[in-house]
Amino acid sequence: MRPALLELLQFSLLVALAPLLTGLVRKLKARLNGRIGPGLLQPYRDLLRLLRKEVVLAPNASWLFRASPYLIFAAIWLAAAIVPTFATGLALSRTADLIALVALLGTARFALALAGMDVGTSFGGIGSSREMMIASLAEPAMLMVIFTVALLVRSTSLPHIAEYLLMHDVGIRISLLLGLLALLIVAIAENARIPVDNPATHLELTMVHEAMVLEYSGRHLALIEGAAMVKLQLYVSLVAAVFFPWGLARDFGDASAVAIGVGLYVLKLAFAGAVFALFETSIAKMRVFRLAELLGGALLLGLLAAIFLYVSQEL
Amino acid sequence: MLSLIAAPLALYGAASLLGIAGGRRALAPVYLLSGLAAAATAFGAARFLANGAMPETAVLPLGLPWIGAHFRIDALSAFFLLVLGLTGTLTSFFALDYGRHDDEPGRVLPFYPAFLAGMSLVLIADDAFSFLVSWESMSLASWLLVLATYRLAETRSAAFLYLVMASIGVGALLLGFGLLAGGGGDFAFATLRGSALDPWKSGLFFALAVIGAGSKAGVVPLHVWLPPAHAAAPSHVSALMSGVMTKVALYGLIRLLFDLAGPAQWWWGAVLLLAGGLTALLGVLYAVMQHDLKRLLAYHTVENIGIIVIGLGLALAFRANRIDALAALALAAALLHVFNHALFKSLLFLGSGAVLVATHERDMEHLGGLIHRMPVTAFVFLIGSVAISALPPFNGFVSEWLTFQAIVNGSLLPQWLLKFAVPAVGAMLALAAALAAVCFVKVFGTVFLGRPRRPPAAAAREVGPTMLVPMAAFAALCALVGILPQTVLGLLLPVSAMLLPDSPGIDLSNWLWLAPLGPDHSSYSGGVILLAVTFLAALLVLVIHRFASDRLRRSPAWDCGFPDARPETQYTAGSFAQPIRRIFGSVVFAARERIDLPAPGDMRAARLEASLHDPVWEGIYAPTARLVSLLADRLNLLQFQTIRRYLSLMFAALVLLLLIVAVSQ
């Protein structure tokens, strides 16, 4: 009974907090830019408004175009639910290890990119093409990070990693730092944040994610926006679970542990939001083809991390 | 004796004769017989594996008179027979309708069953001679099948390249066997197994085996023949060539390296790993650059062969270091990928065949919007695309996931070279997988989505059920294996028990969660993912449609306010691949782009020219060809001498020999 409840908590926590995180980032950015900015709850309002609007569909949009938003949201939601947020060892967490998690996000992206191609406009094509290009570089980097951790923990399943890092004092390893750096770059790329992409841009030629979803409207758009928010939160909780696993509840027996876990989780989110805002206000967007270097760099960081780990293990 | 395979072989023979005799009229019976035979093979092989796979052998008084022709069926060959049978059945079924669209079925019918028979024989041959005879017969049959479209000059050059490369491979294998037999006349595998080579010779044998089997499987840099040949053949044949023949080649590799070669040396694993990584990466990069649907698929075959070879390399490396549990894992990953690739690659080739029948187009730049006109084909092709892109919940991902599981444990290998090679190869593999996803977004997006770019695409019609059913079956299998991989992995246990006797084999205790190294290690469940996603999606649909809105209006695309653009303005495959071409192509293919932008007011059309160079071809094959041609020219002068000169040659030869004798005594 209790595990089921906790799962439910996990799922609902995600949908509940994701827009808040986005809202927080926007608010802080606005503040840092010297604007007042919209309220923290603005994202909720946007989503609800979109949900209530009717969908305007291009004449030759296929079933794939209409099905994608639901699939994407579901997939990302599930993926996010697999990452430990406030507690490890939830029932579903066995469903996929880190690799499968990345792949599940890949499926969602696959669907989104296809949707971008479906209507047959040039902007959709640009969006999909660039999105896939970025992903094709980000995924290997991500996997390199996973290797690094896996080499340490001998497992790629998140609960194991988190618990291992909680139990053992691995100390500050160079490789772990490199891994963290790589993972952050990947997170930025995957979530279409500055400097890779600008979620708030309205200049078509610079759009990546926005261009891809250009033809979406109404509830579909809402789902896709929502999915993006959940995904951002997913990465935050991923970084948290792997590198800052403090306070994750391990026995579901006492409610206090759970409560602490949730509390700490919210704090972690807030901190991450602040970091994002600071980072994004401090730098400008890159040209699309500079990304290759950035992400290639991430890939190399990952590889380096793995190799450093070998060395440190052998010596 | 081998009743499992005898009957199918007889059927193939009958079908082939029918094909020779009947010509076009024999189409239905030939494909029915072949399908029947293949089905029998699959059924028999599956039962054989399920019943513990006790090896059966037979010796016929054929082949080399003093040893006869040995045949043997064991777990390994049975597994590949299963792959062969399964694919062959559905492909033959597909061909019942598709075959009628060949321009000269008379040139396909006799060789199609012969091709299947040849592959089956390779899988059961148990002595070097019969093995090579069957191997080359398989090549010959497929060569003739490729030549079915002999009217096109490009087909002829493809066929030529194919046969020559195949023969080079056979040559290498032949020398390898010669090494094992050590100049003796006994080529039975049973004897060769016993032959203990010194390290140097066994290394040479390894090299020969990799060249021989690799050239048939399409391992870079021996892959050059594969894309043109597979693209030129009729689609149902392409499906067999890509789906099965390359696997038969890998069977040869496994048989030689895991079974005959004796104890492995660790560096074999390293070589295979790097070769595999290179193959996977280059293969997929070539594919992204391609706009010919069938060539693109063929290049993906190269990529997947690379992935399998990586698995085999890991298995060898672990085996050489006596880490048998992980060796079993890597082997299982490789073999499962063999199975999976056979499924989705056949599905995709059949799909391309359906598109070909409907539109007579292979160039993706002329297609588009087929999802509306060929909904079923589109749907199954989508499943195939997701599967080959190694995305859950389909089968392609499971095998790659297993490979990754083996890779993350690569740190247990003692040798430093391997320690560093494994993560590097892991990165290559990840990159390859990601690029495969890029490539198939491109394929599905340009062929099936968007709007038709040319009239034939607009006029396309869905193909008949005879073609749809096999494709659907393949798609269903892709899903099934993706959700319950344990079913196939279970059949693999006897194989690893045979090749790695002292390994426990992978853990399949849990039917829902796949945890190959035991419950306290990484786990994955395609089934749960599928269920959860479907449930959540359904929930979302219900909630949103119930409480928010379900209204919907059709109106022209927004497209940032551009008025209804013509289909030509759609993003093409070329433009889709452009970022990749710029990032990787410039390095690997020396890709260059020349943009010619007319000045304002100049009515000239703007042009963008992209040029690619194939490093392998221009680095290895072109020079070789030039060398041969040069030598031919030089030596050819001998044809145009006067009798006196010829006499002088004779005189010179005589005096030389006399001198040799004078010196030697």
Added chain:
Amino acid sequence: MSPVHAILATPAAAAVLFALLPGYRLAARLNVLAAALTLAASVVPFFARPATTPFLLIDDFNIYLVALTAFVAFTTSLFSARYVLHEVAIGRLPAGNLRFYHAMYQAFCFTMLLALTANNLGVLWVAIEGATLTTVLMVGLYRTAEALEAAWKYFILCGVGIALALFGTILIYLAAQPVMGSGLPAMTWSAILPRVGAFNPAILNLAFVFLLVGYGTKVGLAPLHAWLPDAHAEGPTPISAVLSGLLLNVALYAVLRFKMLLAGNALAVAPGPLMLAMGLASLLLASFMLYRRRDIKRLFAYSSIEHMGIITFAFGMGGALANFAGLLHMTMHSLTKSAIFFAVGHISQIKGTQKIAEIRGLTQSQPLLGWALVIGVVAIAGLPPFGVFTSEFLVLTTSFARQPLLALLVLAGLLVGLGALVLRLQGLAFGAGEGGRKASPAAMLPLFIHFAIVLAAGIYLPRPLVAWFQNVARLLG
């Protein structure tokens, strides 16, 4: 009279008869009949091995070569019957020449059979010289400038070769004489073979060099091969068939006999290396030459050189397996190559040209003929499931275990040659075909008989044949 006499008498008598017989149609038929009789006679020794006389001998080595020769001569006469009639019909060959042609055909068969069954070095030499003279006349049969030039070249080169061979023969006698005493026995195979160990090795070496160069010229080993392509290309196709299929074998048979002698003498130089070198040279040279051929008959003539190279290499390598392979390859090559020349004959008659560039798309325009050519080339290129593959398999596997580098060279040569053949084949057999009449299935009979045998041999070798081969392989050392 023993079967050997029958084997020899039949063609000899036929030759005389045809020289007198005016009507060429009748002669063409009788030619087949005579060949059939010879074939029948050549089978007898398998059941009743005739006694060895000072001049004639049938042993395990030549018994199957005699049968093979008679057989190919028979099938060729079948092919030739149609061929020459057509040549006369199109006026390429004056009817008068046919009398001469048939007489010479039988005379040629006689000389070859004599060379095979000769128990005496001198007789062997005379027979091979006779074979040369008869074939020279046949090569020149068309009286075109090309034909005469080819015949003349053939004659001069082989004449010199023959002369050298004679010197070698004399030397052998010189070596034998002290041991065996003067007189016939010292020139008799069956007599000297057992006692060769006592001969003077120095003279044997000298003799072998002359015999290798002399008879090697007729085998067509590089660099003595120059006569071969033109002689094949310019003569009537049936003659090309017997030249490639039989004469080369007979000459090689002579070389092997002498190799046997040397193998019997411990102190003499090993003949192996010399044969390896010449075989390899022929193989490599021919395989590259194939690429530049424009004339279809020259193409296959060079492929004959290539295969003679392989066979010589195999025997040079020595050892039970390699020798076995060599013998098998001799058989397979003569069957396949003569069949190919049958096909080529039909093709050039139908298309009215021998230029490769002007022949294409045969499988489309003449399916039967086209596919026959495909089978033939696939077989001769050494691809399974044909018999040639078996022998090449054995040659390569055994030699790689002993001489890796040489084996690699052989493999390279084979692959280069295969490339050329396949390239030409695809042009000839596939691609857009033009019209032209269909060849009658009956005319195809000889071809398909040969192919059937070659295919069968690739899959199953009958025990007795294997036993002979193995026995001879042992003798060859």
Added chain:
Amino acid sequence: MPIFANIAYDTAHLLDTFVLVLSFALLYQRRLFAVLTIYAWQALCLAAAAAWQAYAQDAPHLYITAAIALVFKAIVIPLALHRIIVYLNIHRSIETALGIGPTMAVGVGLVALSILLVLPVTAAAGALTRESLAAALSVVLLGLLMMITRRNAVSQVVGFMSLENGLILAAVGVKGMPLVVELSIAFSVMVAFIIFGIFFFHIRERFDTLDIHDMERFRGEER
């Protein structure tokens, strides 16, 4: 009787040497008729050698060989060639591919080679055969050398025939060689063929072209 044996040996040796020297003379000679004459002399010496061997080994059949050599080689063939030269009015002077000097040098080298080769032939073979073998071998090689260094058809034929003389020399030199007659007859047939060919093809200059100019066409293959 040793003396007699010595005489037998010396005479045989002497005749062999004549034959050898005459081959050199053939190599040296530049004028066509002179070449014929020298050839006739060589044939004559050969006949003498054969006859002597017939007497020495008392092998009567060698007398036949001698007779053939005398009649056919020393008389008929030279005359026939003479007629042909006149009839086809062939150039009377010889065009050499290799200068006389170098040719002679090579010739000497060849003689050295043949001696080198025959030396290991132990005494078992007998001094007689040993010497005559060396001579015969040199004659054969010199004949071949002449064939490839002369451009004129006739002189090439002569080269071929002197090569044959070497063969016969060897044949008669060895003790009790059977079939010598048959072999020499068979060979003469071939020689006859060549001469017939020259006559038949009207070969004026070089028998490797038959006076036909564009040769590539005749190889059936344009380069």
